[in-house]
Amino acid sequence: MTSSTDIKAPRVDDPRYNGLWRRVWSQFRKRRLAFSSLIIIALIYILGILAPVIQTHDYRETDLRNTQQGPSTEHWFGTDRAGRDLYTRVIWGIQTTVIITVTSFITGSLLLGVSIGLVAGYFRGWLDAVIMRIGEVISVFPDILLIILLAATLRPRIVEFARDVEDSYGITGLVSSGIVDYLVIGVALLPLSWFGMMRLVRGQVLVLREAEYVEAARAMGTSTPRILFRHILPNVVSPVIVSVSFGIGSIALSEVILSFFGLGVQPPRPSLGVMIGDVTARGGASVSVLRDHPEQLLAPIIVVWLLIFCWNIVGDALNDILNPRSR
């Protein structure tokens, strides 16, 4: 035991060789592109989270003597038409993206998608049929159209509701804090986030519930929740992770598109989509902006571009590692 240094073969009790996640992590680290993508994602998310600390200006602060400036030491990315600091607005915009992707992935994909998928796949029957039909109806619509319709019709109702809450409880700032915007976007993105995940989990559970070890557990009188959470759920985790890493890019992009159309985050709060929509006058003036003030367009776009690209690379790598058969 003491002379273990000359043993070359991996030892079973060596923690480095134990556990799925250690193995995944060690394989993931070897893929240079995927690993650097993950680092880029982490850096972008940290920028967003630390926005209030690392901002150089206030994102609302206008300076009408310094509008449409190029990058300088005072304004790292330059300023926009109202003289607001682009760097500050970009990191606050990233914060919006962080909040939206994290919340809609936790509520939509994880809570709703996984739990409904577990229940539908395990219990089958009419419940499963109803859920699948609902999902089928939702997937009839082109994603973006459905999201736009939901956001456009629900926004006034949700804002009204928030105002009522403000009035009756004497709270102020609920609407202006931006929470309402996040709620609208979150609800609008629900159909996009839950159904794909639910179908994936359900498909896995349909196979797993027939597996022998699950039958054995059932025969031993294991309770249903225990079978679901201890025996089935852990085996669903890896496809879930792959699907999440592919899905986050499209959730981020959907928020950008909604805010671009003016249906997502409302000014003065910055979002990457609002920034793109503002400088291009909702698309129309894109060309002149790109020619005359490229930094105003590129600053938010490069972040969106990097996020979608990196999440896809990470998703690809995880898919290769976790589902080797699908290659």
Added chain:
Amino acid sequence: MLVYIIRRLLWTPVLLALAAFFVFIMGTFAPGDPAELRLGNRATPERIERERERLGLDRPIPVRYVQYISDALRGDLGDSYQYQGKPVLEIITPRLWVSLQLNIAALIVAITVGLPLGFYAAKKQGTAKDPTIVITMLILYAMPVFFTAPFLILFFAVKLHWVPAAGWGGFFSLQIILPALTIGIPGAAVFVRHMRASTLEIIGQEYVRTARAKGMSNFVVNYRHVARNALLPILTIMGFTLAGMFGGSLIVELIYGIPGAGRLSLDAIFQRDFPVLTAFVLLGAVMLVLANLVIDIAYTIVDPRIRLQ
């Protein structure tokens, strides 16, 4: 196979009715009272009440839904708030036709670029060419159209003067090239990804090895045995790719100044013209359902493993 097709055909109207119900509910939930909006804000409450009665807005939801469906089947999707009560369908149809042409052009771009490139990448697996193609396409896929569109205009129209910068001149005009490229290239990336995967799967099959062992020429093996079979699963993702591109085209139309559904839906959002918006979503759904129906039936006919079951 016949049973499958009949079942699909029977289920489609039910699906569309459910989709229409969803859109209808969203429409009734939308802010703004149609009667009030029709009469303007100087109307007396009594007149608004009479108008509501005339429009049938006072009747219960199920009755109104049946009315909505039967109107929709006869091509009446309500009147626009924005354009002085013009029928919605009259406003949408020409716009949707423009968008459809644009998306078909984009689909052609995506197919002609994506499928051969995906096939080529799979054949070159193990060399540097494969990952280069895959990563390049992923970079292009992730590139937001907010950037691609103005960049293409600046480069090909403003600098090189090869094609007109913007506008719309129909399917067979030079103006369609840039927007079709803008929408088609991300679509091509999707096709490369799937075509590569499905080609790789076919290449490993025994019958491909048999064909080679028989001494068949490279060309025949590649095209008869590999490519034709690899194309089959691509058919099934065609509908969803088209739907994805359609979403992207909303923004692309704005940037290129194309009078399609994108401009219309943006105006509808800002003017709170919900009849137009809901009708647009419903028509989008109908087109997607029909496209998928056609694709699924085509798939069962094309694939002998399913056809002969």
